[in-house]
């Protein structure tokens with residue numbers, strides 16, 4: 001899938017968070033890394049149609065996305081979005097969280113939606129959690145169910161905003177395993193992450209966002225081996241400081 | 245199944261004991277002042293009492309619906325972008341909550357209602373009561389809305405719900421779980437507060453009881469029975485809302 005950003009900028013009042021972000025890449029799996037406050041979430045929300053940029057264009061496979069409420073609504077239904085935490089509806093069970101978008105956003109029949117949802121839960125070893133409410137689930141289970149919801153409607157693109165940064169290491173592993181498996185099936189993903197190992201091994205490409213722009217981008221196999229910019233080198237030094 | 249059955253019997257005995265203790269206390273108190281309760285005197289007034297009871301029920305149900313509507317409008321109006329609208333809503337809530345219902349009944353009935361030609365005192369009564377309770381309900385709804393994590397709406401947006409779907413499938417159930425207990429209390433207040441409409445001669449159950457007392461002078465029996473009728477109404481509301489609370493309880497774990 002080709003993702004094209006043309007000079008995307010975003011300001012909140014006086015504060016400019018993204019300035020002139022441009023990108024034109026063929027993407028299957030892309031990792032977005034960078035220091036906190038760099039504008040990664042803002043960029044991801046723009047790509048997901050959740051936030052309208054102050055300026056610039058977004059094109060998916062060469063087709064321009066108009067930032068009108070009507071077109072964005074249709075666009076969002078073709079994209080899966082996974083939040084950092086608390087990404088499930090509090091008042092619905094795990095199963096209902098997965099079926100609600102299928103029924104109400106995609107117009108699937110209830111029985112079909114339930115079938116799709118339970119098949120996904122079984123596939124990822126979550127069948128016992130289907131009737132639990134979010135407050136009864138561990139952080140890792142919540143994230144995996146969020147991912148189930150996001151992929152249930154066969155999105156053309158899955159976006160994940162630091163899906164493991166609120167988790168313990170062993171829970172992080174179970175979420176990343178699930179993601180790795182989904183990526184192997186050919187699902188296009190963009191993931192904001194601090195898991196350098198995952199970015200390196202599981203993601204084909206990577207972009208480094210810092211200070212509201214993309215400072216470096218390329219194949220993950222090459223980019224990590226030989227950082228071209230000081231920002232990336234400094235960032236890697238910092239995140240890998242305690243890495244053994 | 246059998247265990248559950250035994251559990252119910254056990255609870256029934258416990259509740260029965262509690263009621264008996266309270267009843268015994270009241271009867272003892274009456275005995276100490278040498279008063280013999282005689283409810284037979286109420287029987288001859290049964291038609292008027294029934295009419296009064298029905299009127300209270302009608303006023304309460306109508307005010308309940310109208311006050312929720314007014315409360316919801318006022319809650320959202322407080323957040324309106326047009327300053328006049330939000331100021332109006334805020335002033336309404338503050339003034340109504342800051343003055344006694346009795347004052348409002350006189351003011352609205354003799355000045356506002358008269359000047360605008362609302363001469364049906366039942367209609368006026370329902371409107372006044374709804375305006376009064378609506379201010380409290382507005383605060384309950386506003387507090388409930390503010391307590392919902394905004395990320396819930398972000399999820400709704402991300403999965404592609406329209407704003408009408410978001411209201412129906414997300415906002416409403418989340419809000420209900422948060423405000424039902426407070427709302428239940430407010431509904432009970434509406435029923436009890438309707439007794440004050442007797443001051444503008446709305447013939448509801450309190451007014452009826454006052455009129456009957458002037459005839460039979462059986463104040464204790466009359467007012468004891470009046471209290472019982474209000475309790476039947478408020479207890480019914482409490483049973484219904486408790487059932488609703490159970491339905492929505494999963495929506496609130498904050």
Ligand SMILES: Nc1ncnc2c1ncn2[C@@H]1O[C@H](COP(=O)(O)OP(=O)(O)O)[C@@H](O)[C@H]1O
Pocket residue numbers: 012015017035036037038039040041042043
């Ligand atoms: N809705 C908003 N209003 C004002 N400032 C915001 C808003 N969202 C994000 N920001 C600011 O934009 C900057 C970038 O935020 P974000 O995209 O979340 O960064 P990252 O995900 O890389 O940590 C931060 O300084 C943040 O305070």
Ligand SMILES: [Mg+2]
Pocket residue numbers: 040041042161162
């Ligand atoms: Mg972020």
